[in-house]
Amino acid sequence: MWHNLSLRARVNLLLAIVLALGLAINVGRLVLEAGPRVQAEDQSVIRLAREFIDTIVAGLNEAPDPEARLNQIVHDLNRLRHVSITRQGAASTDRSDNTDNTRSPPAWFVALVHPEKTTVNVPISIKGNQGSLLITSHPNDEMAEIWDGIVTQLLVGSGVAIVLFLITSMVVGRALTPIGALSQAITKIEAGSYDTSVKVEGPPELTAICEKLNHLASALGAAIDDKRRLAERVVSLQDVERKEIARELHDEFGPYLFSLRAHASALTRAADVSEPNLGALRKHGNAILEQVDALQQSNRRVLERLRPVGLAELGLRRALGALFRLWGESHPGVVVDAAISPDLGETGETVELTIYRIIQEALTNVFRHANATHVDITVEPAEAETTSGPRGGARVRVCDNGGGLKPDHRLGLGLTGMRERILALGGSLTLASGESGVTVEAVIPGAAA
Numbered sequence: 055m056w057h058n059l060s061l062r063a064r065v066n067l068l069l070a071i072v073l074a075l076g077l078a079i080n081v082g083r084l085v086l087e088a089g090p091r092v093q094a095e096d097q098s099v100i101r102l103a104r105e106f107i108d109t110i111v112a113g114l115n116e117a118p119d120p121e122a123r124l125n126q127i128v129h130d131l132n133r134l135r136h137v138s139i140t141r142q143g144a145a146s147t148d149r150s151d152n153t154d155n156t157r158s159p160p161a162w163f164v165a166l167v168h169p170e171k172t173t174v175n176v177p178i179s180i181k182g183n184q185g186s187l188l189i190t191s192h193p194n195d196e197m198a199e200i201w202d203g204i205v206t207q208l209l210v211g212s213g214v215a216i217v218l219f220l221i222t223s224m225v226v227g228r229a230l231t232p233i234g235a236l237s238q239a240i241t242k243i244e245a246g247s248y249d250t251s252v253k254v255e256g257p258p259e260l261t262a263i264c265e266k267l268n269h270l271a272s273a274l275g276a277a278i279d280d281k282r283r284l285a286e287r288v289v290s291l292q293d294v295e296r297k298e299i300a301r302e303l304h305d306e307f308g309p310y311l312f313s314l315r316a317h318a319s320a321l322t323r324a325a326d327v328s329e330p331n332l333g334a335l336r337k338h339g340n341a342i343l344e345q346v347d348a349l350q351q352s353n354r355r356v357l358e359r360l361r362p363v364g365l366a367e368l369g370l371r372r373a374l375g376a377l378f379r380l381w382g383e384s385h386p387g388v389v390v391d392a393a394i395s396p397d398l399g400e401t402g403e404t405v406e407l408t409i410y411r412i413i414q415e416a417l418t419n420v421f422r423h424a425n426a427t428h429v430d431i432t433v434e435p436a437e438a439e440t441t442s443g444p445r446g447g448a449r450v451r452v453c454d455n456g457g458g459l460k461p462d463h464r465l466g467l468g469l470t471g472m473r474e475r476i477l478a479l480g481g482s483l484t485l486a487s488g489e490s491g492v493t494v495e496a497v498i499p500g501a502a503a
Contacts, residue, residue: 069226073215073219074215081204084204088204089167091200092167092200095136095196096136096172096191100174104176107131111127111178136191136196137192139190141185141187158198167197170193171190171193172190173191175189229256229257230256231256232263232264233260236267248274250271252267252268310349311349318342320338321338370410374410377413381417381421387427388429389429391428391430391431395433397434398434398448405498408479409498411472412452412483412496415472417452420492424454424456424457425457426455429455432450436497448500449495450498451493459485469494472496479498479499481497483495
């Protein structure tokens with residue numbers, strides 16, 4: 055049952071239990087203290103009445119009519135509450151009938167307090183005649199007063215508890231109002247409505263939650279938009295890459311194939327004559343070999359663009375070494391210093407391919423645009439922060455000493471594609487330009503476990 059109650063109902067129920075328990079404890083304390091209180095009051099009244107009688111009776115014999123004076127004293131003293139005073143031998147006055155029935159405590163309360171009447175005999179002497187006054191306590195009056203106090207405490211306490219409960223319930227209800235709005239907002243966000251926002255109100259804790267939920271909805275919306283743009287960009291880059299490959303196949307492979315066909319046809323015709331011209335056959339054969347070599351180089355370039363040759367077979371280190379040697383042979387005036395950390399370990403095929411592509415693209419930009427004479431390349435392990443938490447990966451840094459980027463420089467398709475590829479993997483790519491050159495740094499998360 056408790057688990058089915060709302061937070062507001064739980065708070066109200068606990069508050070009601072606490073208030074009721076506090077009121078019950080207070081009333082119970084008064085009830086338990088009633089007995090000692092009645093006894094103490096009974097003893098106090100008896101002692102006070104006896105001292106009062108001793109004081110008044112001391113000058114009784116000096117009165118003109120001591121008997122009449124004594125009777126008047128007894129009559130006046132009977133007006134006192136909680137006690138009755140009678141002369142010895144006189145009929146005792148039963149004051150139980152004088153008690154207001156509306157003030158009479160219930161029987162269980164009387165039985166719990168269990169009062170006992172106290173009787174004290176005070177001797178007196180009137181002109182040599184010995185007598186006494188009988189002081190009798192009446193605890194019913196004190197019990198009635200205590201019971202009236204308990205009833206008053208119960209009524210007033212109940213009223214205060216009810217008012218406090220209503221006020222607290224209203225305050226708690228208003229404080230918890232944002233929870234309903236939060237629940238509705240979360241439902242809308244779950245359904246894909248990322249423009250949802252909740253009114254920031256309530257106590258500081260709920261205000262912070264509202265602000266964070268609004269920020270989360272905005273971040274999710276931005277992430278979905280980025281994902282959509284990334285998907286569109288990937289499709290666009292794939293189309294561009296297909297066009298580039300198609301153009302290269304058409305512009306390079308087409309002429310070579312046409313030339314091969316022409317030389318092969320010439321060889322066929324030369325072979326059909328009765329006396330073949332060996333020089334012409336040799337010329338056409340050499341031309342075919344040259345065209346085949348050119349086709350192989352073009353094929354290698356296309357394959358290199360599609361997938362680095364030897365990466366899977368040789369591994370990242372040796373593939374990068376081959377890449378550096380290739381660039382060194384074609385650009386001997388640029389010194390390439392590479393440091394691949396031995397702690398890098400196994401990063402996975404996707405990460406290795408991404409590392410290779412980043413370095414390849416960065417070197418392409420350096421040799422084409424930077425006019426640099428020195429390039430530093432560093433590959434080391436790194437902790438990458440991803441949406442699923444920190445994950446091991448690699449950090450790639452390529453620094454050159456060229457002239458840097460122009461203020462209006464825009465990233466080319468190569469680096470743009472690399473950035474989007476790294477973002478899709480959950481990493482980051484930064485580009486810093488200064489007078490001392492350009493630094494390309496990428497953090498690539500490792501494969502998820």
